[in-house]
Amino acid sequence: MKADVTVDCLGLYCPMPIVHTAKKIKEMQPGQVLEVVADDEGIKVDMPNWAKMTGNEFLGIEEEGKKLHVFVKKAQS
Amino acid sequence: MAEKEKMTLILFSGEMDKALAAFNIAVGGASSGMDVTIFFTFWGLNVIKKNEGSIKSKGIMRNMLNFMNRGGAKRLPLSKFHMMGVGKAMMQRLMKDINFPQVDELIKLAKELDVKFIACTTTIGMMGITKDAFIPEVDSFAGVATYIAEASKSKISLFI
Numbered sequence: 001m002k003a004d005v006t007v008d009c010l011g012l013y014c015p016m017p018i019v020h021t022a023k024k025i026k027e028m029q030p031g032q033v034l035e036v037v038a039d040d041e042g043i044k045v046d047m048p049n050w051a052k053m054t055g056n057e058f059l060g061i062e063e064e065g066k067k068l069h070v071f072v073k074k075a076q077s
Numbered sequence: 078m079a080e081k082e083k084m085t086l087i088l089f090s091g092e093m094d095k096a097l098a099a100f101n102i103a104v105g106g107a108s109s110g111m112d113v114t115i116f117f118t119f120w121g122l123n124v125i126k127k128n129e130g131s132i133k134s135k136g137i138m139r140n141m142l143n144f145m146n147r148g149g150a151k152r153l154p155l156s157k158f159h160m161m162g163v164g165k166a167m168m169q170r171l172m173k174d175i176n177f178p179q180v181d182e183l184i185k186l187a188k189e190l191d192v193k194f195i196a197c198t199t200t201i202g203m204m205g206i207t208k209d210a211f212i213p214e215v216d217s218f219a220g221v222a223t224y225i226a227e228a229s230k231s232k233i234s235l236f237i
Contacts (some may be wrong), residue, residue: 011175012176013175013177015105015108016178018108019104019186021108022107022108022109023108048200053109053110054109055110061084066130067208
């Protein structure tokens with residue numbers, strides 16, 4: 001999947017990946033896609049829930065061994 | 078989007094691990110688009126005391142209490158396995174290993190995310206502490222009516 005912006009959360013645990021995601025999304029334009037690279041497994045369940053909570057669109061996860069590429073699309077506000 | 082949802086936390090405890098839990102939930106909520114308020118009361122006030130300087134108060138009992146209960150985000154003990162600070166140092170080492178922020182860093186992060194800090198005036202009065210003993214991040218000093226007003230509109234309200 002292609003992303004407009006990437007944020008590196010490798011080595012970070014809850015709640016930090018969500019905090020960085022929220023900060024980045026704030027700076028982005030509606031419709032742009034954010035890629036969060038993380039290795040805390042919790043994000044697999046956390047990110048869809050975060051998206052539901054904030055109204056952004058969870059696009060999916062690509063797993064590359066322990067490295068997780070999580071994609072979220074910023075909602076039209 | 079509609080009006081922001083609210084979260085209200087009461088931090089009654091003054092231990093590092095409990096403060097970590099509270100701030101974890103607070104920054105998580107703020108990052109999920111919620112309006113978050115933390116009420117600091119009783120031992121929880123220790124979390125928002127300045128790390129520097131001494132706590133001034135009047136009377137021998139209050140002086141004794143404030144000497145033993147110095148507080149400050151960097152001085153909080155662990156609720157379990159504190160072991161005169163040895164356990165705490167080990168826990169901080171483990172936190173560092175996973176890049177987890179310490180309490181003073183979480184305070185900064187929470188403020189960046191507009192988490193509101195309210196300090197309980199009853200405890201402050203009882204313990205005889207002055208407002209200048211607290212960090213400037215405290216937004217206001219208030220009582221239970223303010224908590225009720227906030228909590229009654231909150232979807233999440235926790236006592237820690």
